Amino acid sequence: MQLYVVRSKVDKTGEEEKRSYYGVPIISRQVNEIDLSAEICQRCSLTEADVLATISALSDLLQEHLESGESVKLKGIGTFSVSASSKGFDTPQECTPAEVKAQRVCFRADNDLRHVLEKLKYKKVNRK
Numbered sequence: 001m002q003l004y005v006v007r008s009k010v011d012k013t014g015e016e017e018k019r020s021y022y023g024v025p026i027i028s029r030q031v032n033e034i035d036l037s038a039e040i041c042q043r044c045s046l047t048e049a050d051v052l053a054t055i056s057a058l059s060d061l062l063q064e065h066l067e068s069g070e071s072v073k074l075k076g077i078g079t080f081s082v083s084a085s086s087k088g089f090d091t092p093q094e095c096t097p098a099e100v101k102a103q104r105v106c107f108r109a110d111n112d113l114r115h116v117l118e119k120l121k122y123k124k125v126n127r128k
Helices: 034-044 048-067
Strands: 002-011 017-027 072-076 078-085 101-109 123-124
Touching: 017 123, 034 048, 048 072, 048 078
Parallel strands: 002 123
Antiparallel strands: 002 017, 072 078, 078 101
């Protein structure tokens, strides 16, 4: 069960301010690689140290491939890629490599992972 609270936001773009209310999920806790490794080693024959080493190697390789301009697809999880942009120029020659800046690491969830959204149920929590 996913908990949520209701938060208000004010839209000041029109002639009159408009207040709207939105449901915002509450993250109950953050699971880290140590938590995951303990759970994974209970489900398979690997030791916790093996799983931690694998997660570390995956992180290193993900960074290396993204730096090389590749995307990384993990079946059942999703695809990681880098987005980049530059300001607009009058001629193609002005758009030099120094002008192109990486914006962020993008993640697109696999269909298998997106199915978790269909299963989520929400419960309202009253918080101040």
